[in-house]
Amino acid sequence: MPVTPLTATTNVGRAPSRAGDWPWLDADQQRAWRAYLVGTTLLMDRLDRDLRDRHDLSLPEYEILVRLSESPRHRMRMAELADSLSHSRSRVTHTVSRLEKSGLVARDCCVEDRRGVEAVITDTGLERLHEAASTHVAGVRELLIDLVGADDFQAVGRVFDTVTDRLVASHPAMDIR
């Protein structure tokens, strides 16, 4: 296989462009896809770093604290937490354990379902979350939202809503992952 002019990311071994439901990506799609990939990498790395450097929290930890803080009695079942973040149950177990060790979250046993465990955000947790929130939001604004047109940003929202629907629809009522 000569593998001649290997051009675009995903267009491996094929000539680019031409419209229709052709299997490969055209030049514009290619550019957009790659922009999304590297942009996302850079953005997430930066938001994570900011939280770590200034508040000693990782982005996933922060997101768990946020979910808990929003929840009715500042508590959520582990599975609920996992689903809302699209993280594996195992991952949430580990992350919550770390947060517990830092005293930002506590575990509480469920009364109705004795298998269940609820994670509760502590007062210290709420404090730390409030401190961290302003830097985080400032970052999201400065590095994303305030940088682009509101219409474009809403387009991003629409796109990934669609993606999410497609992906949760496809997993037939079982484990997210």
Add this chain to the structure above:
Amino acid sequence: MPVTPLTATTNVGRAPSRAGDWPWLDADQQRAWRAYLVGTTLLMDRLDRDLRDRHDLSLPEYEILVRLSESPRHRMRMAELADSLSHSRSRVTHTVSRLEKSGLVARDCCVEDRRGVEAVITDTGLERLHEAASTHVAGVRELLIDLVGADDFQAVGRVFDTVTDRLVASHPAMDIR
């Protein structure tokens, strides 16, 4: 601190909505931001899983192979590779080592700059890449591109191009990370 109606992701401890350069996110921004977060997680997990299950390649490994295959003599300097993916040099070292162990990539010493190392994709590597490419592209289409309007998808491209510019501009000519 009463921490009353903690509403949206990043709006921790504040009432939502109202326009202007108010520090928190309004309801729409909030929704879009969260949609992006979970959508990206689900999408990346799925693309990665598909590659692993069907071709025994991780997404980062695949991306390295793509970059190499596109490069003039099927080779790239480690740093170049790292920069083009926005990965740390260390990460690329490890990933390339794994690929080398699988025989998909080989290391080659630089003649001009004897510190340098070039990664070269092997023939086996090219083969595997070509097999993997079709499933990968099919996934990207099916789970993203063919799902949304071309205009919305291009908006995603624009947005993350802007984010990338902002982030590479801010790191003052030094190490990406």
Add this chain to the structure above:
DNA sequence: AGGTCCTTGTTGAATCTTCAACCAATGGGC
């Protein structure tokens, strides 16, 4: 030549995530 600083890339340990195996509790059928 020698000295100093910067760049390239690697290394091994720490951290985080995934994976597979597991236990305990639940729910439904009988």
Add this chain to the structure above:
DNA sequence: GCCCATTGGTTGAAGATTCAACAAGGACCT
């Protein structure tokens, strides 16, 4: 009540990524 399949959650090891420290080469100055 008893079985058995399913769910909720944990565990520990394997895998991947980050981090700090490092060696070796180049660039540049004197």
